[in-house]
Amino acid sequence: MSNVISASHLTLAYNKGRKEVIKDVSFTIKKGEFVFITGPSGSGKSTLLKSLYGQLKPSEGDLVVGGLDLVNVKQKKLQDLRTHLGIIFQDYKLINEWTVAKNVVLPLMIAGYSVEVQNTQAQRLLKHVKLAEHANKFPLELSGGEQQRVGVARALAKNPVVILADEPTGNLDDYSSNVIWDLMENACQQLETTVLVVTHKIPTVFSLPYRHFIIENRGVYEVH
Amino acid sequence: MKFIKNHLMFILPLLAILLGAEFFMVFERTTQLYEKGLKESYTMMVVSHKPVELSQLKELNRHIHSSEPIQRERIVSQIAKGLNRSSSQEILGALPYFYNVGLDSYMKTSALDDIKLDLESDPNIKMVETFGTNHDSSYRLFSFIKFILNLFILFMAVVSLFLIMKQMEVWKYTHEERMKVMEIFGAPLMLRLGVLFRVAIVDAIVAGVLMSLIFFYVKFQWAERSGIDIIMQNHEMLMEITDLGTLFISALLIVIVAVFSTAFTSKGVRE
Structure with a gap:
C-alpha cells in the first residue's frame, strides 16, 4: 500500500x-x-x-x-x-446561515458539481447519517450530536482520500459518539x-x- | 430592521461618494463653460502708431488669437461733429490705430500683464489696455466657490470612505467564519467571496439607481427652474447621460476594492 x-x-x-x-x-x-x-x-x-x-x-x-x-x-x-480531504472538527464548523443540506454538499459545490447532483448527494448522505428529515433545517436547530453527523456527512461528501x-466526539454523549465512530469505520472499511x-x-x-x-x-x- | 440597516450602512456612503463625483464633474464642466464664455467675450485693446497685422501680434505673443480693427472713421465722425472736412482729415491723420485683440484661452491678470509687456515691447505699439481687474474679480469669486465645493466634496468622500471601511469591518465579522470554512475545504477566492460580492453589488446597484433618480430630477426638473442662468441655458450639457455610466462603473469599482480588501484583511487559514 x-x-x-x-x-x-x-x-x-x-x-x-x-x-x-x-x-x-x-x-x-x-x-x-x-x-x-x-x-x-x-x-x-x-x-x-x-x-x-x-x-x-x-x-x-x-x-x-x-x-x-x-x-x-x-x-x-x-x-x-x-x-x-474530509475534515471533521470538534466544534463542527458548520455554516450556520446555510441549511443542513447545503452544508453537506459544500465540497461538491467547491468541486463544481451541478445543483441536481448536489441535491441527490445531499439526500443520500443525510440518509446515510440518519438526518434525512433535517435537510432543510439550519445547524443551530440541531443537537450537538446531529451537527457532528452533518460534519461527518460533509467530510464524506466527495469520497475523500483522507x-x-x-x-x-469531544462534545458528544456515548450514543452520538458511537454513531460517529461507526460512520468513520464504514468509510475506512468500504471506501479504503x-x-x-x-x-x-x-x-x-x-x-x-x-x-x-x-x-x-x-x-x-x-x-x- | 437589522437587514435594512446593514444595507444602508453601505448604500448611503456609496451614494455620498457618487453624488460628490457627479457634483465634481458638473462643476468642472460649469467652470469650463464659464471660462469659455469669458474667453470668447474678452478682448484687450491695442493702440498702435501704424496698422498692425494679426501675424505680427502673434509673433509678439503666442496667446494672441484674433485681432479686429476698430473703425477710426467712425470715432472721428463722432468726435469731429461740426468741424469741416479738412479738420476731420487732420484728426484722422493724427489718430492712432485701435484693435480689439482676442486670446486663445482664459488668462489670469498676471498672464495678461505679461502679454501687455510683450506687445508693448514693439515700438509700433503705443498702448495696451487689458481691463484685467474687472475681468479677474468675477472669475476669482467663481474659482473660490468651486474650490470650497471641491473641498466639501473631498471631505464628504473621505468621511464616506471611512464609513465604508467601517461597513467592511461588519462584513468581515459576518462573513469571516463562512469564508474560513470554505477555504479549509479548498474553495477558491472568488467562490468564497461570492456571497459578499452579491450583497455588495446589490447595494451598489441600489446606490446607482438612487443616484440616477436624483440625477434625472436635477436635470429635468430642478435645472430648468433653478433661476441660475448658466445652469438653465446649459442643463443638457451640465449633467450628461454618460455620467451615469461613469458613476455605475465607479460604484462597481468601489465594491470590488471593498470586497477584496475585506477578504485580504481577514485572517487567512494558513498560519
Missing part, C-alpha cells in the same frame, strides 16, 4: 518558529489505515492535524500529504489537495479511506484494526 501521509524530521511551531510544538518527528500512514493520535491537552495533536490540511506550514522537515509537498506548496495546489478528524483521528480517548468499542500514536514531549511515538 502506498503512503498517503509522510512526515520526515517534521517540526511544527508557532510565532515564526519561536514556539515549537512538535519537534523532529517522522512517520508514515498508508492508504486505508485507521490511525488514532492521542496525548495530553496542549501536546500538539490539533497542531499536527492542522499541518496535515495545510493550515500550519512546517518550520522544518518534510511533510507530504496525498503526494503533495506541504512545505513548498502553492496556494492553488493546496486548494486542490483540500478538495480531496479523513482528518479533530476530537470528533485513510482516517486519522485526534482524540483524547480511543473508543472502547472499536472493531477495526488501527494504529495508535501518542504525542508527548514534542515527539510522536507509535504504540505497539
Whole structure:
C-alpha cells in the first residue's frame, strides 16, 4: 500500500518558529489505515492535524500529504489537495446561515458539481447519517450530536482520500459518539479511506484494526 | 430592521461618494463653460502708431488669437461733429490705430500683464489696455466657490470612505467564519467571496439607481427652474447621460476594492 501521509524530521511551531510544538518527528500512514493520535491537552495533536490540511506550514522537515509537498506548496495546489480531504472538527464548523443540506454538499459545490447532483448527494448522505428529515433545517436547530453527523456527512461528501478528524466526539454523549465512530469505520472499511483521528480517548468499542500514536514531549511515538 | 440597516450602512456612503463625483464633474464642466464664455467675450485693446497685422501680434505673443480693427472713421465722425472736412482729415491723420485683440484661452491678470509687456515691447505699439481687474474679480469669486465645493466634496468622500471601511469591518465579522470554512475545504477566492460580492453589488446597484433618480430630477426638473442662468441655458450639457455610466462603473469599482480588501484583511487559514 502506498503512503498517503509522510512526515520526515517534521517540526511544527508557532510565532515564526519561536514556539515549537512538535519537534523532529517522522512517520508514515498508508492508504486505508485507521490511525488514532492521542496525548495530553496542549501536546500538539490539533497542531499536527492542522499541518496535515495545510493550515500550519512546517518550520522544518518534510511533510507530504496525498503526494503533495506541504512545505513548498502553492496556494492553488493546496486548494486542490483540500478538495480531496474530509475534515471533521470538534466544534463542527458548520455554516450556520446555510441549511443542513447545503452544508453537506459544500465540497461538491467547491468541486463544481451541478445543483441536481448536489441535491441527490445531499439526500443520500443525510440518509446515510440518519438526518434525512433535517435537510432543510439550519445547524443551530440541531443537537450537538446531529451537527457532528452533518460534519461527518460533509467530510464524506466527495469520497475523500483522507479523513482528518479533530476530537470528533469531544462534545458528544456515548450514543452520538458511537454513531460517529461507526460512520468513520464504514468509510475506512468500504471506501479504503485513510482516517486519522485526534482524540483524547480511543473508543472502547472499536472493531477495526488501527494504529495508535501518542504525542508527548514534542515527539510522536507509535504504540505497539 | 437589522437587514435594512446593514444595507444602508453601505448604500448611503456609496451614494455620498457618487453624488460628490457627479457634483465634481458638473462643476468642472460649469467652470469650463464659464471660462469659455469669458474667453470668447474678452478682448484687450491695442493702440498702435501704424496698422498692425494679426501675424505680427502673434509673433509678439503666442496667446494672441484674433485681432479686429476698430473703425477710426467712425470715432472721428463722432468726435469731429461740426468741424469741416479738412479738420476731420487732420484728426484722422493724427489718430492712432485701435484693435480689439482676442486670446486663445482664459488668462489670469498676471498672464495678461505679461502679454501687455510683450506687445508693448514693439515700438509700433503705443498702448495696451487689458481691463484685467474687472475681468479677474468675477472669475476669482467663481474659482473660490468651486474650490470650497471641491473641498466639501473631498471631505464628504473621505468621511464616506471611512464609513465604508467601517461597513467592511461588519462584513468581515459576518462573513469571516463562512469564508474560513470554505477555504479549509479548498474553495477558491472568488467562490468564497461570492456571497459578499452579491450583497455588495446589490447595494451598489441600489446606490446607482438612487443616484440616477436624483440625477434625472436635477436635470429635468430642478435645472430648468433653478433661476441660475448658466445652469438653465446649459442643463443638457451640465449633467450628461454618460455620467451615469461613469458613476455605475465607479460604484462597481468601489465594491470590488471593498470586497477584496475585506477578504485580504481577514485572517487567512494558513498560519
